[in-house]
Amino acid sequence: MRGLCAGVAALLVGVLAGCGGGDEPRAAADYGEALFQDARLSPSEYNPFSCATCHVTTPAAPAGRIDSGHTLYNVAARPSWWGGNETRLLDAVNFCYVNFMRGVTKLEADEPRSRALYEYLSRISPDAQAPALPFTVVKDIQDVPRGDATRGEAVYRAACQGCHGATHTGEGRLTNQASVLPEVTRDYDEAFPGIPHAQVVIEKVRHGPFFGVGGNMPLYGTEALSDADLGALLTYLGL
Amino acid sequence: MRRAAWLCALALAACTEAGPPEPGPGVPALTYADPSPWTRGGTTVPPPGPSGRLLVTNSLDDSVSLLDLDGLGTPGWGERARVPVGLHPVELEGPHHTAVSPSGDFYYVGISNYVPGGGSGPHGAHGTGTADGYCLKLSAKDHRLVASARVDPNPGDVIVSADGRTLYQTHFDLLRIADVARKGGPEEAMVARMAIIDAETMTVKERVKVCPAPHAVRLSADERTAYVACWSDEVAVVDLAAAGMPVTRVKVAAGAGTAVSPRHQPYALTVSPTTGDVWVSSLASRQVQVLEPGTRAMNPERTVYLRGAPMFGAFTRDGRTLYLPYRQEDAVAVIDAATSTVSRTVQLSQAGCLNVHQFMLTPDERHGLAVCEGDHIGPGTLHVVDLAEGTVVSTVELGRFPDSVSLLRGQP
Numbered sequence: 017m018r019g020l021c022a023g024v025a026a027l028l029v030g031v032l033a034g035c036g037g038g039d040e041p042r043a044a045a046d047y048g049e050a051l052f053q054d055a056r057l058s059p060s061e062y063n064p065f066s067c068a069t070c071h072v073t074t075p076a077a078p079a080g081r082i083d084s085g086h087t088l089y090n091v092a093a094r095p096s097w098w099g100g101n102e103t104r105l106l107d108a109v110n111f112c113y114v115n116f117m118r119g120v121t122k123l124e125a126d127e128p129r130s131r132a133l134y135e136y137l138s139r140i141s142p143d144a145q146a147p148a149l150p151f152t153v154v155k156d157i158q159d160v161p162r163g164d165a166t167r168g169e170a171v172y173r174a175a176c177q178g179c180h181g182a183t184h185t186g187e188g189r190l191t192n193q194a195s196v197l198p199e200v201t202r203d204y205d206e207a208f209p210g211i212p213h214a215q216v217v218i219e220k221v222r223h224g225p226f227f228g229v230g231g232n233m234p235l236y237g238t239e240a241l242s243d244a245d246l247g248a249l250l251t252y253l254g255l
Numbered sequence: 256m257r258r259a260a261w262l263c264a265l266a267l268a269a270c271t272e273a274g275p276p277e278p279g280p281g282v283p284a285l286t287y288a289d290p291s292p293w294t295r296g297g298t299t300v301p302p303p304g305p306s307g308r309l310l311v312t313n314s315l316d317d318s319v320s321l322l323d324l325d326g327l328g329t330p331g332w333g334e335r336a337r338v339p340v341g342l343h344p345v346e347l348e349g350p351h352h353t354a355v356s357p358s359g360d361f362y363y364v365g366i367s368n369y370v371p372g373g374g375s376g377p378h379g380a381h382g383t384g385t386a387d388g389y390c391l392k393l394s395a396k397d398h399r400l401v402a403s404a405r406v407d408p409n410p411g412d413v414i415v416s417a418d419g420r421t422l423y424q425t426h427f428d429l430l431r432i433a434d435v436a437r438k439g440g441p442e443e444a445m446v447a448r449m450a451i452i453d454a455e456t457m458t459v460k461e462r463v464k465v466c467p468a469p470h471a472v473r474l475s476a477d478e479r480t481a482y483v484a485c486w487s488d489e490v491a492v493v494d495l496a497a498a499g500m501p502v503t504r505v506k507v508a509a510g511a512g513t514a515v516s517p518r519h520q521p522y523a524l525t526v527s528p529t530t531g532d533v534w535v536s537s538l539a540s541r542q543v544q545v546l547e548p549g550t551r552a553m554n555p556e557r558t559v560y561l562r563g564a565p566m567f568g569a570f571t572r573d574g575r576t577l578y579l580p581y582r583q584e585d586a587v588a589v590i591d592a593a594t595s596t597v598s599r600t601v602q603l604s605q606a607g608c609l610n611v612h613q614f615m616l617t618p619d620e621r622h623g624l625a626v627c628e629g630d631h632i633g634p635g636t637l638h639v640v641d642l643a644e645g646t647v648v649s650t651v652e653l654g655r656f657p658d659s660v661s662l663l664r665g666q667p
Contacts, residue, residue: 041284092295101317101344104399106293111343128282131292138288138295146296153345226345228386235345 044128048136051129060118064191067112067133069178070234073140082175082241084224084234085112090146092138099151099237109133115225116234152238154222159215160247168252171245172197175236183253198253214255221246300336300398307618307664308335308395310362311626311637312350313654317341319350319364319398320637320653324662327622328639328649337654338398340364342389350391352659354415354422356454359664361401363422363454364391365410390424390450392457395663402457406450411470415454416478422452423481425469432467432486436515442467442487445514449483449493463500466491467514471524471567475531475548482533482546484521487514490535490546490553507535507544507553519544523567527592529574532557534592536565536579543579545595557595561588567613567659571620578623578642580611587614587625587640599645603627606638606647615660616642626653626660 051057053068070085077083091097097108106125113119123130172183176197181189186196201213208216219227224235236246289295304325311320321335341348349367356362366389388410392401404424411427428447435444445467451460468486474495475482483491488511489504512518519537521544526533533546543565545557563583570577570592577590585604588597601623603611608627615624623642629635635657639649 041286044285044287047283047285094296095298098344101339101341103298103339104293105296107399108344115343125293128285131287132282132285134292135288141295155347224345226343 043135044132045135045139048132048134048139051133052136055117057129057133058113058117058119060120062193063118064179064193065117069190070112070116080170080174082171082245084175084236084240086149086151086239088137088140090141090143092134092141093144093146094148096148097151099153100148105134105137106130109137112234116232118232150237150239153235154238155227157215157219157222159212160218160243160250162251163244163248165248165251167245168248168250171241171249172252175241175245176249179233198255201253201255214250217250217253217255218246298336300338302396303663307359307662309624309637309660309662310353310355311653311660312340312353312364312658313337313635313656314349314351314367314658315347315631315656316654317348317350318654319353320657322637322651324617327617328641332639332649333651334653340391340393340398341366342391342400342403348389350658351410352413353661354413355395355661355663356415356419357417357664358419360395361454362393362395362661362663363413363415364393365389365406365413365424366391366403367410368408388426390422390452390457392454404450404452404457404459406452406459407448407462409447411468412472414472414474416474420454421460422450422454423472423474424450424452425465425472425483426450427468427470427486429468429486432514442514445487449481451495461500463493463502465493465502466504470522471536473524473526473533475526476528480548482524482526484524484535485514486517486520486522488512488517488519488521488537490521490524490533492546492551503551505546505551505553507537507546508540508542508555508558523565525568525570525577525579527574527577528570528572530592532592534568534577534579536568538564541565541581543577543590559588559590559595559597561597566611569614569616569623571616578614578616580614580625582611585609585611585627587611587623589645601640601645601647603638603640603647606650607636608638610635612657613659615662618662618664622648624660626657628656628658631656 053066055063055066070083071088073088075089096103102108110122179190179194180197181187204213204216221236223229224233225231304323306324309322318337319340320337323335326332340350351365351367354363368386368388388406390404394401406424407426409426409428411425413424415422426447432445446464448462449465450462453460465483466485469483471484473482479496481493485491488507492503494501507519520539521535522538523536531548535544541561543559545554547554561581563581565579565581568579577592579588585608587601589599591598603625610628612628613626623640625638627636634652637651638647641648
């Protein structure tokens with residue numbers, strides 16, 4: 017029996033050592049890339065978002081994808097972020113981390129996970145002179161002209177479906193916390209009496225959790241989503 | 256044997272499980288390519304020159320303009336940098352007044368969260384002044400947030416004690432006056448508080464109920480008394496050294512109004528460095544009224560009448576001259592403090608000043624600096640005044656709605 021246990025133990029050690037090269041250190045940037053795509057970067061059990069939920073890492077977003085956040089290609093080389101309102105990369109990252117990913121405390125600069133994430137962001141930033149990217153917040157909410165429903169459907173698939181799932185059912189949504197569209201607007205009469213449903217949706221899209229709106233949906237600046245596309249989306253949603 | 260097989264299967268399953276590594280405490284051993292994380296990109300501001308650096312808040316830009324005092328008024332002199340300020344980068348937070356630590360290490364900005372046009376919507380309450388304000392502590396070295404204190408809505412003025420250890424933050428809460436009046440409540444319910452904050456820890460030590468919509472606050476030379484301009488046609492005199500910090504409210508004139516119907520609207524204060532007299536700038540009556548500290552009474556014979564609403568002024572060190580900016584004409588009245596007469600006037604409007612807000616003197620008292628809000632749509636301005644000549648020698652465009660100016664001395 018003792019021999020059998022010893023044999024099993026040896027096998028276990030051998031197998032685990034074979035996982036990922038055993039104790040060999042791995043490149044922090046590789047680990048950072050994994051963190052980038054993992055919602056567990058945030059310790060909150062209620063967080064469904066990873067960095068990759070809202071950001072691509074290629075120079076441009078692929079067709080059929082509209083993100084609230086800019087591409088993070090070259091992000092580490094920019095002189096500022098959030099439309100010039102953050103001048104330190106870690107502060108810009110922590111703004112997402114705390115406000116959208118429900119991270120309780122900010123990432124510290126020297127923390128291993130933080131460093132790994134930085135190394136990945138640095139790796140995808142080859143251009144040392146990358147410019148800052150504009151980010152325009154629509155401060156005062158106003159109605160927008162409605163657009164074409166077909167375009168609106170495409171906008172929904174590109175910008176909304178990833179988190180909210182299919183319209184009417186929510187099938188495939190990222191989290192049960194994401195509302196089902198447009199059915200959620202039925203609740204607006206109680207939550208926001210007297211306010212047109214479309215206006216509430218516009219404010220959710222344009223303000224995210226800010227300006228007293230609440231929730232943790234990231235906001236769409238005008239560079240990410242034009243008023244024309246927003247109007248088309250509202251048409252598609254029947255609002 | 257079955258158990259052994261199970262263990263082997265478990266081990267193999269662990270090995271073949273797909274997905275990223277657990278990002279919890281068990282972070283694997285990593286090799287780093289960059290010994291200085293999070294240092295790429297971004298923007299840094301060079302340290303100030305030997306003469307110090309001016310800080311001007313831009314209320315509708317959520318930014319602070321930085322201007323080095325070296326080279327003041329010479330051709331090309333202007334904004335060194337403009338840095339963002341606030342708790343986050345999305346909403347307009349309305350940075351209002353500033354205070355600077357005597358050591359030059361930190362500066363403090365009141366976040367008013369009261370920004371007309373700063374956001375609207377069906378359920379957003381921002382911009383109505385109902386949100387609590389903050390007092391921010393920022394590093395003068397890199398302009399990053401060090402700490403903050405949550406205070407009452409509508410922060411007004413903020414000042415720091417001479418030793419740098421205590422901040423006094425008022426709350427210009429006109430909304431409270433309106434709300435109480437609408438409900439038919441008494442004036443006492445309109446009283447807003449002054450927060451007394453430990454500048455090191457940014458914890459609020461005391462909240463003293465002072466008066467309706469207190470704005471400017473200044474300390475006596477011994478810092479045992481705080482004087483506060485109150486919208487209710489009063490000056491609140493706070494005995495900081497007495498138990499309970501009792502408050503005495505003094506009407507600025509006979510026949511003065513109330514919080515709901517003020518006739519004078521005290522807004523700013525300037526304290527004489529030699530006599531301790533408190534010169535009260537009242538917006539509606541366009542008067543500068545004098546409270547004498549010995550009697551704690553107004554002396555109406557010393558009232559100065561201007562052609563526009565007086566704002567935040569500055570005394571010369573000898574206490575003989577008070578430079579007081581006023582609106583409508585957008586000019587600076589040069590007041591002889593001994594006689595309460597305007598000896599001359601420096602016009603700012605021809606240089607592009609609109610809505611002057613504050614005037615301060617450079618340490619050598621050769622120049623004055625006037626902050627003008629502008630029209631709150633385009634940029635505001637800072638004007639450098641040659642005091643001997645009485646002329647504007649330099650005009651610098653700033654951000655939207657510049658509000659206060661202060662001087663950061665020394666190397667942070």
